[in-house]
Amino acid sequence: MADVHENGYLDEALFDPSVLNQLDMSQFKAEYKNVTTPLTPEHNLQIRPLHLEDYDKGYLDLLKQLTTVGDVTREEFVDxxxxxxxxxxxxYIVVIEDLKSGQIIGSATLVKEQKFIHHLSSRGRVEDVIVSDLYRGKELGKLLVDILVCLSQQLNCYKVSLECKDDNLKFYCQFGFERTPGQNFMQQRFYD
Amino acid sequence: MADVHENGYLDEALFDPSVLNQLDMSQFKAEYKNVTTPLTPEHNLQIRPLHLEDYDKGYLDLLKQLTTVGDVTREEFVDxxxxxxxxxxxxYIVVIEDLKSGQIIGSATLVKEQKFIHHLSSRGRVEDVIVSDLYRGKELGKLLVDILVCLSQQLNCYKVSLECKDDNLKFYCQFGFERTPGQNFMQQRFYD
Known part of the structure; x- marks a missing residue:
């Protein structure tokens, strides 16, 4: 059994699950379908922080639909x-578990970076958004991005950003993301 | 006086300064001018991690040449x-101090983000590169970016990225940064 910390959240959760309960969902773009809430406990899709035990619930297999992951042992995952x-x-890695199958079928990450500029502000970054190809068409990707945008605002980020392919520009526009004219993204890879 | 930790670095340094001594400077693009090294102790520009005491050495004033900073008390800075x-x-915030004036005259930040993808890899991000306008033309910006690119590789990042304005594209190209066709940067601001 997981231990409950003094600050109230489970040892096995990556972050305090209560932050997800405080989000202002009234601004969400996604419609809820099959998502478990206090008002709809009969539904089978649960949204929550990544847990340690998600190693056994197909979390890394889900990420393999996004990019290369490689062979990762339990010890490496835990570390x-x-x-x-x-x-x-x-x-802040938010996942969706299908409670019927016990599998992780969606995930998205918000990384918060602390700054000295903008009066000690922070910025958020949306990373690694993925929904299992078996669960497409349920607006779950939309729901994950809704959550991360709302979460970044709640965490006092002065801005939130992401990188995306041309095909996804329209998808991200609906949440308020914009390309800034004259602002370029550059990178270099050391290995794949 | 600052205390020395068991792991060997000063309480007042943001990160272990020894990582800067291990960089492979043979790949650097910048020429060294006036930079203090063990071989050139007579020079007056020292490169090192951000220190707590840099609050008193004009660090925040330097950042104000980059963007808004606001009024930040010592307590807020320390926090x-x-x-x-x-x-x-x-x-990894790397600064340049002019040892003659005791002022911070350059700074650049590498933020390392840990991943589960790419076999538990990490990615680096270059942020907030600034050299005081009184010290332009000495290739100090180039030297800071050299250091951060080399550092990101040393820290086992699979890639390093940044956002820049059109005017700086050519500058960053020389370090190996490239725009990826079809890859877009998007953001939304909540406040300035």
Whole structure:
């Protein structure tokens, strides 16, 4: 059994699940379908922070639909999870579990970066948004992005950003994301 | 006086200064001019991690040449510094101090984000690169970016990225940064 910390959240959760309960969902773009809430406990899709036990619930297999993951042992997974958790107020990985199958079928990450500029503000970054191809068409990707945008605002970020392919520009526009003219994204890869 | 931790670095430094000594400078694009090294101790520009005491050395005034900073008390600065330092292996703010004036005249930040993808890899982000307008033309910006690119590779990032204005595209190209066709940067601001 997981232990409950003094600050009220489970040892196994990457971040305090109560932050997800405080979101202002009235601004969400997605319609809820099959999502478990206090008002709809009969539904089978639960939204929550990443848990340690999600190693056994297909979390890494889900990420393989996004990009390369490689073979990761349980020990390696636990080590990385704990290293993320050791950075307070930084990693917010939100997952969707299908309670019927016990599998993780959606995930998106908000990374919060602390700044000295803008009066000690922070900025958010949306990363690694993925919904299992078996669960497309339910607006779950939309729901995950709704949550992360709302969460970044709640966490006092002065802005939130992401990188996306041309095909996804329209999708992200609906949440208020815009390309800034004259602002370029550049990168270099050391390995894949 | 600052205390020396068991792990060997000063209480007042944001990160272990020894990581800067391990960089492979043979790949640097910048020429060194006036930079203090063990071989050139007579020079007056020192490169090192951000220190707590840089609040008194004009660090925030330097950032004001980049964007809005606002009025930040010493207590607020210390609090933010400690919060960054509480996130292991995440915030690498490299500064240049003019040892003659005792002022911080350059700064650049590498933020390391841990991932589950790419076999538990990490990615680096170059942020908030600024050199005081009184010190332009000495290739100090180039030197700071050299350091951060080299550092991101040393920290096992699979890639490093940044956002820049059109005017700076050519500058960043020389370090190996490229725009990826079909890859877009999008953002939304909640406040300035």
């Amino acid at each position: 990385r999870f704990q290293k993320m958790k050791a950075c307070p107020d930084t990693y | 933010r510094f400690q919060k960054m330092k509480a996130c292991p292996d995440t915030y």
